[in-house]
Amino acid sequence: MVHTLVLIRHGESQWNKENRFCGWVDQPLSETGEGEAKAAGVLLKNEGYEFDLAYTSFLKRAIKTCEIVLEEMDLMWIPVSKDWHLNERMYGALQGLNKADTAAKYGDDQVLIWRRSYDTPPPPAPEDHEFYPGKEAKYDAIPRDQIPRQECLKDTVERVLPYWNSEIAPAIKSGKKLLIAAHGNSLRALVKYLDDISDDAILKVNIPTGVPLMYHLDDNLRPIKMEGSAEPLSGKYLGDQDAIAAAAAAVAAQGKSK
Numbered sequence: 001m002v003h004t005l006v007l008i009r010h011g012e013s014q015w016n017k018e019n020r021f022c023g024w025v026d027q028p029l030s031e032t033g034e035g036e037a038k039a040a041g042v043l044l045k046n047e048g049y050e051f052d053l054a055y056t057s058f059l060k061r062a063i064k065t066c067e068i069v070l071e072e073m074d075l076m077w078i079p080v081s082k083d084w085h086l087n088e089r090m091y092g093a094l095q096g097l098n099k100a101d102t103a104a105k106y107g108d109d110q111v112l113i114w115r116r117s118y119d120t121p122p123p124p125a126p127e128d129h130e131f132y133p134g135k136e137a138k139y140d141a142i143p144r145d146q147i148p149r150q151e152c153l154k155d156t157v158e159r160v161l162p163y164w165n166s167e168i169a170p171a172i173k174s175g176k177k178l179l180i181a182a183h184g185n186s187l188r189a190l191v192k193y194l195d196d197i198s199d200d201a202i203l204k205v206n207i208p209t210g211v212p213l214m215y216h217l218d219d220n221l222r223p224i225k226m227e228g229s230a231e232p233l234s235g236k237y238l239g240d241q242d243a244i245a246a247a248a249a250a251v252a253a254q255g256k257s258k
């Protein structure tokens with residue numbers, strides 16, 4: 001049996017718009033982001049997609065994207081699981097800073113390493129940092145010593161994967177059709193695992209906001225490469241491919257000093 005899985009990064013957030021590192025800071029969608037989520041829902045509906053279950057993070061930009069997509073598809077009744085394991089990568093002391101200003105201060109190369117390397121974490125956020133998540137009620141259930149102060153992509157893979165294995169993979173194997181509405185880096189973590197992308201090659205993967213990314217998985221949940229897939233991903237973005245490639249390039253350019 002071929003399983004269809006749709007991943008979607010949330011629509012543009014307020015801090016995407018302001019070009020600020022966001023991580024676990026709970027920023028809302030911008031108006032453009034809401035429009036992107038709507039367009040994604042319309043596209044999925046028009047192309048005949050259906051979902052039995054949806055998964056999202058604890059962050060409102062992803063939750064809202066999920067909700068808008070399901071609303072457009074007339075699927076608001078399906079169960080939605082929210083879990084912090086699908087949160088964006090925790091950006092440490094960079095959270096709140098403007099990306100271009102940070103590149104001007106530390107250099108484009110350093111910011112590229114912080115943003116896209118596999119195993120170099122950003123500087124940690126101290127517990128008294130303005131955006132330290134341990135102060136938020138929604139993380140009360142996480143033992144305090146497990147609340148990240150910073151995460152590199154490797155750390156993000158290490159928290160996304162157990163959730164994939166325990167919750168998401170069994171649901172797919174049972175034949176359910178899933179939507180996962182998450183974040184640029186929690187989805188990079190997931191596709192790195194699914195497509196077995198090397199630590200070097202993942203550096204160049206940038207996921208645009210609000211664009212459905214469709215995967216076909218075999219019975220072992222290994223991806224089946226599709227025609228028109230977004231190399232090195234086996235999955236395929238739905239929509240205008242030139243516009244999507246330009247949007248991914250724009251995400252990459254956010255970390256340049258200009």
Ligand SMILES: O=C(O)[C@@H](CO)OP(=O)(O)O
Binds near residue numbers: 021099
């Ligand atoms: O700021 C963030 O949390 C992420 C996603 O918006 O940014 P980046 O693309 O720089 O990893």
